[in-house]
Amino acid sequence: MRGWKPAPHVLLLLPAFVVLAAVVVVPLLLSLYSSFTPFRLTRPETIYTFIGFRNYLRLFADQEFWVAFGRTVLLLTIALNLEMVLGLFLALLVEKATRGQRLLRTIMMFPMMFSPILVGFQFKFMFNDNIGLVNNALQSLGLTDRAIPWLIDSHLAFTSILIAEIWSSTSVFAIFILAGLMAMPKEPLEAAKVDGCTPLQSFRYVTWPFIMPFAYIAMTIRSLDIARAYDIVKIMTDGGPAKRTEILWTLISRTAYSDARMGLANAMAYVAIFLSILFTILFFRQLAKARQQIGAEW
């Protein structure tokens, strides 16, 4: 090895580069490459067949994919908005508590402590049309006398998934907004009172602009979360019945592992990631704007 003597800083950084290459760069490039092949897990040699953009072209014409794509965006939009509103109310309520606030904050985080798989099982049980709590309760209260097919009807199943998703993650919004509320200086609120604001006006003109950046952080995190949603849906409906609740990642995993069409699945995954990146950029822009507005020093 005489003659090749790297500078000390290159030598010191090398291990990091090697690890990074091994666990991130190589798999990333490999998956990107495989999205340009008809790679099937059952026929390993297909990875050497380069077919250019054929997988992508096929996707763009694939209605099933776009339905799943659209459903994911719909889930994301509705869940984010509802979680935002509920989280805001929750945070405002908890912030008002003068005693036991610590305890309330801890309780508020309970849903986040369960694995999404377990949440999925729990809600699958609750929404079960025969033995589920929900139908049982509705029937006992005399609100209906038939078994509502929660997880079978396509709209109801979507709603059920939505409820499970919202239940498990509203606290993300609540925690961030509560952090914002607690970090908020109290004097501007008092100034607003003196300036003639009703409580509602104080919220609209002073509190809300201040907590907006915190809400955007929560939105960024949750949009990534939902864009890669898989576990709850996998457990509750597995995208079914008859693909009525198929979302991007259930479709991708089915394509990759059940159908063994890894090349096509990777192409889907890249489109899906593109969606995530888009949302992240969108929310970070909003965040930057909101931060600048309140003159935040973080």
Add this chain to the structure above:
Amino acid sequence: MATVSLKNLVKKYGSLEVVHAINLDVADREFVALVGPSGCGKSTTLRMIAGLEAISGGHIHIGDREVNNLPPRQRNISMVFQSYALYPHMTVAENMGFSLKIAGKSQDEIASAVADAAKTLGLEELLERRPSQLSGGQRQRVAMGRAIVRHPDVFLFDEPLSNLDAKLRMQMRTEIKKLHAKVQSTVIYVTHDQVEAMTLADRIVIMRDGHIEQVGPPEEVFRRPATRFVAGFIGSPTMNLHNALVSDGRLVFSNGDTLPLPGQFRDRVTAGQKVIFGLRPDDLYPTGHGIHSGEAAEVHAVEVPVSLTEPLGNETLVFAEFAGQDWISRMLNPKTLRAGDRINLSFDLSQSHLFDAKTEQSLRG
């Protein structure tokens, strides 16, 4: 424009009473300063007047309205906060016009009111900036601008200059004084800085532990402090205050040193009475350095050793030992003194104060 009157105003937090049935009448267009050490209840009192704190007892009148249970927005007051409390997401112009916007005024009205206030305060150049882009002094000016656009009945200031550096504080002090002369409204101003209170106020209210110790014009609280606390609080450097015993027409200090009993107190004390003797550093000076003309002065000179000096340029504070304690004296036209030097110290007893040791009330009639 309006009067403000507090009657038996009480504030309790749970069972802890922090403001004890205070009474105060502020005249129309008067500038009143509430001053006292931290925790004396001055800010709480101001916040009760503003409506930001609920009152636990008594009455508050602004003008002829009882405002006890009115929310702040119905009291027609403006408040300037110590931390400025500007709305960080609004520009200077929006900050100043916010109350008018809430009141439903038209764009034109708001713009002209803001322009007027900006002109008064020299903020014309800054109207489009946000608070984060302003210096402390500018923020304070915006806070005042926000207060004056509405032409409220009463201005409330809560330690508005405490966050500024010393130089800026002096400058803003002058501006507040000018502003008051211009807008001619009732002002209640809370501060812990007695210099601010002395320079700005028509009347000073000195508070301590939730009680009012004395109310009076600056000159009066300085010249005739009603209690030992006021004597020690007002004036810089602080008044020399030392315990003594009245005996045989003299004041006897703990180590046996004596001073003649000042003439004005001769009929007001009895032999054996424990008192606190007070004398301002200005009235205790190395012989030949005093500011009094000497006529009618009751000067008593004692030779004492110097323990420390603090030269300030135009004057020197001399700490001299007498009666076993350090006394602060002010030397004008200073000459160099060293610790250990002996000087002839003049006590101007006609300017002295006596307080009863037990009640701490002034023994002056």
